[in-house]
Amino acid sequence: MARFALKIRDHLDVPERKRFYNERHFAEAAPRYDVATRAMSLFRDASWKARLVEALPPVRAPLCVDIACGTGDVAFLLAERYPEGRVAGLDIAEPMLAIARExxxxxxxxxxxxxxxxxxxxxxSADIVTGSYALRNAPDLPRAVGEIRRILKPGGTAAFLDFSKPRAACFRIPRHILLRTWCGFWGLLLHGNHEVHGSIAASLSAFPDRRALRALFAENGFAPVSSRRFFLGITELLVFRRSSR
Ligand SMILES: C[S@@+](CC[C@H](N)C(=O)[O-])C[C@H]1O[C@@H](n2cnc3c(N)ncnc32)[C@H](O)[C@@H]1O
Structure with missing residues (x-):
């Protein structure tokens, strides 16, 4: 495959372009994705994902759908937590899925x-929908939230872990610089390309802040169940219940 030379700033405005960018970006990142995620989170990532699955309700044999499953971390935890259930991990990047299947x-x-x-x-059809670092990558976020609502049973649970975006610029701007520098450093080290992982910061620029994200879920008929911030609020776990209307 040709060297990854796309720039996220040219791909955020149109859903088709964002989808194209993400598919290529994660195909490039896949072989060293797990190392990068552990390193970028200072080895906290596994415990945040465990918290996500622990926050889910006890259900005997649920159908769980993990969107943007990547190399499968959350899907594996779901399969372990619900041994009588069924779990589907969904992703668009075939190289990420290949590692998950392996x-x-x-x-x-x-x-x-x-x-x-x-x-x-x-x-x-689904009792539980999860996504870690998923929503931020949606080509069209309202459409993705609509899809999550459509497949969830009334009363079903949706839980998401992602970078969270403060409303105030005095917090947002230093975080942008920190994420761009830190994540880009790992892209440079592991792929010789700052754009790999460095693009996380730019992907957040098109992502709703904390209040707007909750409002989007509320508009789609989700009630908040719990939330928890990690790492001084750099990442956040949000749990919702789908209303029955
Ligand atoms: C940051 S990774 C997260 C992977 C995994 N959930 C984790 O927490 O380690 C984002 C994932 O989203 C996937 N992705 C991006 N756009 C997608 C889309 N439109 N539909 C499904 N998956 C998508 C990418 O291929 C990538 O595997």
């Missing part, structure tokens, strides 16, 4: 190539 030892877990904006599951 790591998979669970019989109740499968990995499928699907876009979070066009999820190929029937209406009201």
């Amino acid at each position: 790591r998979n030892r669970s019989r109740n877990l499968r990995f499928l190539r699907q876009d979070m904006c066009a999820i190929d599951f029937p209406e009201e």
Whole structure:
């Protein structure tokens, strides 16, 4: 494959371009994605993902859908937490899915190539939808949230872990610089390209701040259940319940 030379700033405005960028970006990142995630989070990432799955309700045999599953971390935790359930990990980047499939030892877990904006599951079929570092990558966020609502059963749970965006510029701007420098450093070290992972900061510029993100879920019929911030609020876990209307 040709060297990754795309720039996120040229791809954020149009959903098709963002999807194209992300697919290529994560195909490039895939071989060293797990190392990068552990390093960029100072090895906190695994415990945040564990907190996400612990925050889910006890359900005997749920259908769980993990959107933008990447190399499968959360999907594996779901399969372990719900041994009588079924888990589907969805992602658009085939190289990420290939690693997830290679790591998979669970019989109740499968990995499928699907876009979070066009999820190929029937209406009201899932009990639980999860996503870690997923929503920020949605080509069209309102559409992705609409899809999550469509596939969730009434009363079902949705839980997301991602970088969270403060409203005030005095917090937002230093965070942007910090993320761009720190994540870009790992892109440079692992891929010889600052754009790989360095683009996380720019992806946040087009992402709603904390209040707007909650409002988007509320508009789509989700009630907040719990939230928890990690790392001085750099990342946040949000749990919602889908209303029955
Ligand atoms: C930052 S990674 C997160 C992977 C994994 N959830 C984790 O926490 O380690 C973002 C993932 O989103 C996937 N992705 C990006 N756009 C997507 C889309 N439109 N539909 C499904 N997956 C997408 C990428 O391929 C990538 O694997």
